[in-house]
Amino acid sequence: MPVTSEVSTDDNTVTIKISGRFDFAVQNEFRDCYYNAKPGENTRFIINMSGANYMDSSALGMLLMMREYLGGNAADISIINCSPDIKNILTVANFQSLFKME
Amino acid sequence: MGSSAKLNNQPANTSLSVLVADDDIPNRLVLQALLERQGYHVIQADDGIQAVEMFKRERPDLVLMDITMPHMDGYEATRRIKAMSEDTFVPVIFLTATSDREGLAKCVESGGDDFLTKPYNRVLLQARIDALMRIRDLYSTVQDQRNELANHQKRLDRERQLAKRLFSNIIETSSLDLPYVQSMLSPMSLFSGDILLAAPKPSGGLHVLLGDFTGHGLAAAIGALPVSSVFYGMTTKGYSIAEIVTEINRKLKKILPTDMFLAACIIDINPGSHTLSVWNGGIPSVIIYGEAEQEIIRVLPSRHLPLGIANEESFNRRVEILEMRQNDRIYMYSDGLTEATNPDGVMFGNQRLEGLFIRNRDSSELFNEIRREIIRYQAGGAQQDDMTMIELRYDQQQLEDTVFHDKTQAKLLESQASAWSFSMELSADLLTYFDPLPLLIQAVCDMQSFRGQRQQLYTVFSELFSNALDHGILNLDSTMKRNADGFAKYYMEREARLSNLREGSIKIFVAHEPNEEGGLLTIRVEDSGEGFDFRKKQLALENNVGHSGRGIQLLDTICEKVEFKGNGNIVEATYRWH
Numbered sequence: 001m002p003v004t005s006e007v008s009t010d011d012n013t014v015t016i017k018i019s020g021r022f023d024f025a026v027q028n029e030f031r032d033c034y035y036n037a038k039p040g041e042n043t044r045f046i047i048n049m050s051g052a053n054y055m056d057s058s059a060l061g062m063l064l065m066m067r068e069y070l071g072g073n074a075a076d077i078s079i080i081n082c083s084p085d086i087k088n089i090l091t092v093a094n095f096q097s098l099f100k101m102e
Numbered sequence: 103m104g105s106s107a108k109l110n111n112q113p114a115n116t117s118l119s120v121l122v123a124d125d126d127i128p129n130r131l132v133l134q135a136l137l138e139r140q141g142y143h144v145i146q147a148d149d150g151i152q153a154v155e156m157f158k159r160e161r162p163d164l165v166l167m168d169i170t171m172p173h174m175d176g177y178e179a180t181r182r183i184k185a186m187s188e189d190t191f192v193p194v195i196f197l198t199a200t201s202d203r204e205g206l207a208k209c210v211e212s213g214g215d216d217f218l219t220k221p222y223n224r225v226l227l228q229a230r231i232d233a234l235m236r237i238r239d240l241y242s243t244v245q246d247q248r249n250e251l252a253n254h255q256k257r258l259d260r261e262r263q264l265a266k267r268l269f270s271n272i273i274e275t276s277s278l279d280l281p282y283v284q285s286m287l288s289p290m291s292l293f294s295g296d297i298l299l300a301a302p303k304p305s306g307g308l309h310v311l312l313g314d315f316t317g318h319g320l321a322a323a324i325g326a327l328p329v330s331s332v333f334y335g336m337t338t339k340g341y342s343i344a345e346i347v348t349e350i351n352r353k354l355k356k357i358l359p360t361d362m363f364l365a366a367c368i369i370d371i372n373p374g375s376h377t378l379s380v381w382n383g384g385i386p387s388v389i390i391y392g393e394a395e396q397e398i399i400r401v402l403p404s405r406h407l408p409l410g411i412a413n414e415e416s417f418n419r420r421v422e423i424l425e426m427r428q429n430d431r432i433y434m435y436s437d438g439l440t441e442a443t444n445p446d447g448v449m450f451g452n453q454r455l456e457g458l459f460i461r462n463r464d465s466s467e468l469f470n471e472i473r474r475e476i477i478r479y480q481a482g483g484a485q486q487d488d489m490t491m492i493e494l495r496y497d498q499q500q501l502e503d504t505v506f507h508d509k510t511q512a513k514l515l516e517s518q519a520s521a522w523s524f525s526m527e528l529s530a531d532l533l534t535y536f537d538p539l540p541l542l543i544q545a546v547c548d549m550q551s552f553r554g555q556r557q558q559l560y561t562v563f564s565e566l567f568s569n570a571l572d573h574g575i576l577n578l579d580s581t582m583k584r585n586a587d588g589f590a591k592y593y594m595e596r597e598a599r600l601s602n603l604r605e606g607s608i609k610i611f612v613a614h615e616p617n618e619e620g621g622l623l624t625i626r627v628e629d630s631g632e633g634f635d636f637r638k639k640q641l642a643l644e645n646n647v648g649h650s651g652r653g654i655q656l657l658d659t660i661c662e663k664v665e666f667k668g669n670g671n672i673v674e675a676t677y678r679w680h
Contacts, residue, residue: 057314057315057316057365058316058361060316060363061316061360061361061362061363062361064360064361064363064411065360065361068360089437091404092365092384092385092386092403092404092437093365093384093404093407093408094383094384094404094405094406094407094408095407097407098407098411
C-alpha cells in the first residue's frame with residue numbers, strides 16, 4: 001500500500017504514511033486518509049514521507065487540497081522524514097510557509 | 103445480453119428474421135415450421151444467387167445455408183453475404199448431411215459460424231441459434247462501444263487541436279527571436295504545462311516569464327491564457343513585474359481549483375539602470391553566469407509560493423534586484439530539465455547541470471552544450487516532464503533597441519495634434535503603494551500619438567519621477583550605487599523608506615503644444631523635498647560622469663531642454679517630437 005493512515009486517539013493525531021511514488025496515482029487513497037479521519041478541532045496531521053522516493057507537482061496540489069479541506073490557515077499539518085530530493089521540491093515551492101516541515 | 107432468445111416456446115423472437123436457403127423444398131418447410139414455432143420470421147431462398155439477393159433486400163438476422171444448391175453453392179453465397187456485412191455480425195449456420203472433416207473445414211473457411219446435421223433436432227437448432235445470437239449481441243455491444251470510443255476520441259482530438267491553436271495564438275511571441283535570447287520549450291504531450299513568455303517594455307528592456315503549471319495537458323494549458331494576457335497587457339502598459347505578478351496571482355487564485363497552481367519566475371531586464379529584477383515562486387534557481395569570471399556568480403532561488411495559492415493579503419511581491427554587466431548570462435529553466443531521466447530512471451540532477459557550467463570553455467556555446475547533454479542523457483528514455491530553458495545574454499545596446507510595436511499606436515498616427523495640459527498631485531500615502539507611471543504614460547499617449555516615441559517618453563517620465571521620489575522625497579544617495587553591494591543595498595533601502603513614508607508629495611504637470619512638425623511636450627515634476635544645489639551638480643556632471651546623475655544625463659540627450667528650478671526640487675523637461 002503506497003498510502004496508509006493510522007489514527008492515534010490518545011493524542012488526537014492522524015499519521016499518513018506515504019511510500020513509493022507520491023503522485024496523482026494515489027490521490028484517492030491520500031484523500032480518503034483525511035476524509036475518513038473525521039478530524040476534530042485540534043486534530044494534528046502528520047505526513048510521514050520516510051518511504052516516499054518521488055513526488056511531483058500534482059502531489060503538491062494534493063497537499064494544498066488537504067490543507068484547504070482541514071481549514072486552510074487553521075490546519076495543523078506537519079510533513080516529516082523527507083528525503084533530500086523531496087525536501088528540495090517542497091522548499092522550491094516554499095511550502096514551508098504553509099506546512100510545518102521537520 | 104438483454105435481447106438473447108429464450109429457450110422456451112413463447113414467441114419471443116418475432117423481431118428476428120431468419121433466411122433459409124435450400125433447394126430442397128421439404129427440407130425448407132421442416133425448418134420453417136420449426137423456426138416459426140419458436141417465433142422467428144422466416145424468409146426463403148431456392149439457391150445461392152437468390153439467397154444473396156434476399157439477404158441484400160431483407161437483411162435477416164441469421165442465415166441457414168444448404169451447401170449443395172444449383173447456380174451458386176452455399177460456400178460462395180456465404181462468402182458474398184459475409185462480405186456484404188462487414189460491420190455487423192450475421193451468423194451463418196451450414197446445413198449439412200454429413201460431418202466429413204473436409205466439408206466442415208470448407209464451411210469455416212467460407213465464413214460459416216456453425217453447422218447443423220440433418221435430421222434437424224428442434225432443441226439442438228434452438229440452442230445453436232441462441233448461442234450465435236448471444237455472440238451477435240456481444241459483437242454489436244463491442245461494436246457500439248468501439249464506435250462510441252472512436253467518436254469520443256475524434257471529438258477530443260478536435261477539441262485539442264482547437265485549443266492548441268488557440269493556445270499557441272495567445273502565447274506566441276516574436277520576442278523570443280531576439281539575438282541575445284536562446285530558448286527551448288519541449289512539450290511532453292500536445293500541450294505543455296510549461297509556458298515561456300517574453301515582451302519588450304515600453305521603456306526598453308525585456309520582461310520574461312517562465313512558468314510551470316501543476317500537471318500537464320489541456321487543464322494546465324488553459325490556465326496559460328489569463329497569464330499571458332495579463333503579462334503582455336501589463337508589460338505593454340509599463341507596469342513593473344511586482345505589479346504584474348500580483349495581478350497574475352490574484353487572477354489564478356480566483357480561477358484555478360485549489361490543487362492547481364503556476365510555479366513561475368518573472369524577470370525584468372533593465373538596460374537603462376543595468377539591473378535585473380527577479381521574482382521567483384517555485385521555479386529552480388535562476389543562474390547568473392559571469393562573462394568576466396567564466397563561472398556562476400549568483401543563483402536566485404525560489405523565494406515565494408507559486409502563483410495561485412496565496413490570497414491577496416498574504417501575497418509577497420518582493421523582487422530581488424542585482425546589477426548586470428555586459429554579456430553576463432541569465433539562465434532560467436523548469437524542473438523538467440533536472441528531472442529528465444536516463445533509461446535507468448536516474449535523474450539528470452543539479453550536479454550534472456552545474457558540471458556543465460564548470461566544464462564550459464566558451465560561454466557562447468553553453469546553451470547548446472546543456473541542450474545537447476540533456477538529450478544525450480535521456481537517449482531513448484521517455485521524456486517525463488515538460489522541459490523548458492532560456493538563456494538571456496545581457497547586451498545593453500540590443501536590449502535598448504528591443505522596441506515595442508504598438509498596433510493601436512499606428513492607428514492614432516492620423517489623429518490631429520492638439521493643445522492640452524493636466525496636472526496631478528500624489529500624496530505620501532499614495533506613493534507608498536501606487537506607481538503612477540503606467541497610467542500617466544497611457545493617458546498621455548491616449549491624448550496624443552507620438553509616432554512610436556512612446557519608449558523615449560516613458561524614459562523621460564520615469565527618470566523625472568524616480569529622481570523626484572528617490573532623491574527628493576526618500577533622500578536616497580545615488581553614490582550608493584557605485585558597487586554591486588551598494589546597488590542591492592540602495593534598492594533595499596528604497597523599499598524600506600518607501601513603505602515607511604508618511605510625509606511629502608509629488609506634483610506632476612504635463613502640457614502639450616502642437617506645431618507644424620509635431621509638438622512640444624512640457625513635463626514638470628515638483629517634489630516637496632529640500633532640493634539641492636543644482637548649479638554645482640550640473641558643473642560636476644559636465645566635468646565628470648560618475649555613477650550618480652546618470653538619469654538626468656540621459657534626459658539631457660533625449661529632451662530639448664532640462665531645467666532645474668526652485669531649490670532644485672523642480673525639474674522641467676521639454677520634449678520635442680515630430
